[in-house]
Amino acid sequence: MGERESITTDHHAARQQSSSGLRPWVTRAAERVLDTPYLKVRREEVLLPDGTLIPDYYIIENRGWVGIVPLTADGRFLLNRQYKHGIGLEVLEFPAGAIDPHEEDPLLTAHRELMEETGYSVAAEKIELLAHMYANPTGARTRIWWYLARDVAKTGEQKVDPREIIENLLVTPRELLALIHSGQFAVQGQIAAAYMALERLGYLRASF
Known part of the structure; x- marks a missing residue:
């Protein structure tokens, strides 16, 4: 298990509200659950605009x-x-x-x-x-x-x-x-x- 951290969001695209008025999800907390040279996976606790809380949203990370x-x-x-x-x-x-x-x-x-x-x-x-x-x-x-x-x-x-x-x-x-x-x-x-x-x-x- 990775170390848990409290964050708002770490992805610039997610912070930007689109021209359509759609609101981004808010990342409440996150932790790295898999960290290898070839695959890194992050588990986030995210809050949806309607107040729904998703405790385990998984995201693959890399440098691009x-x-x-x-x-x-x-x-x-x-x-x-x-x-x-x-x-x-x-x-x-x-x-x-x-x-x-x-x-x-x-x-x-x-x-x-x-x-x-x-x-x-x-x-x-x-x-x-x-x-x-x-x-x-x-x-x-x-x-x-x-x-x-x-x-x-x-x-x-x-x-x-x-x-x-x-x-x-x-x-x-x-x-x-x-x-x-x-x-x-x-x-x-x-x-x-x-x-x-x-x-x-x-x-x-x-x-x-």
Whole structure:
């Protein structure tokens, strides 16, 4: 069991009253009930706007994640193929990873993860913020920063965790869309990033 603490709330988004007039929940107390290098879980006692008290609301905590949509100079997307034990399947996805404690800027994580998982790098002027998202806002305080990296080039070798076996492959924009529609590229936030990148790059046009 973690040490119990009295707090009002520790998440800036929860303190902000939305433009719709919805009132945030108030965190009365909290304790860390699981603390490992890979998973941290917090139990909170929260007070709802109508006065209802929930004594045991569980939230997954982390420092956030970064994803990179890498595009080579010849216009192909760089993907990872990797086994994910959570679902027991191989998945196709863009490079992504957790923000390390010493990385104050998510952009640092983007450069590191791209090199570690693929051996590719990107020039500082060729990477831009694509989107800022949340994953599972009901049960996790996880922010995700997505970057679009243009003209990535192979400049090194993978330096992955011993538990990771990652294969890299290059696909065209048309092939990426086909993978999404066939269900082979099926991770929720990754699909959102793919469509945003395709739109940013001019491959998709909205017709309202």
